Amino acid sequence: MRQLVMKKAALGALVLLLLGCERETLLPFSNVKVEIPAFTKDSVTTTSVMRVGKNIEETITLPSAKNEDVEKAVSKLQKKGWRILKKDMQVSSWLYMVEKDGIQVEMIYRAGAGATVIARRRADVAQP
Numbered sequence: 001m002r003q004l005v006m007k008k009a010a011l012g013a014l015v016l017l018l019l020g021c022e023r024e025t026l027l028p029f030s031n032v033k034v035e036i037p038a039f040t041k042d043s044v045t046t047t048s049v050m051r052v053g054k055n056i057e058e059t060i061t062l063p064s065a066k067n068e069d070v071e072k073a074v075s076k077l078q079k080k081g082w083r084i085l086k087k088d089m090q091v092s093s094w095l096y097m098v099e100k101d102g103i104q105v106e107m108i109y110r111a112g113a114g115a116t117v118i119a120r121r122r123a124d125v126a127q128p
Helices: 002-020 067-079
Strands: 046-052 055-062 083-089 093-100 103-110 114-122
Touching: 067 083, 067 093, 067 103
Parallel strands: none
Antiparallel strands: 046 055, 055 114, 083 093, 093 103, 103 114
16 A cells, blocks of 8 residues: 555656656747747747848747737846847837847837747858
């Protein structure tokens, strides 16, 4: 009986450990190597990559994201060493620009339209 209880306790501890180790999903950036945690359950509807001057820009659109989601994502990035370059709040939109290791990320929230995340890197610099 005692062995059965110990086995159940060990199994329960293993389940709790596995639940706590859930991998964080990332936004699907492919041309700009940046790891930004997905901040909403919303699925990405639009992605695009283009060269703008000397930069490569990759854009992801999340139409159901909320401003609170964007603010939490910026806070998480700050804790990982990203620094805020710009924070601009207007009547119906908010812009956050963060930077780390030569990569800039803009998170733009527009009321009623969701969020747009733009990752930018220099085209002439090789990525690790």
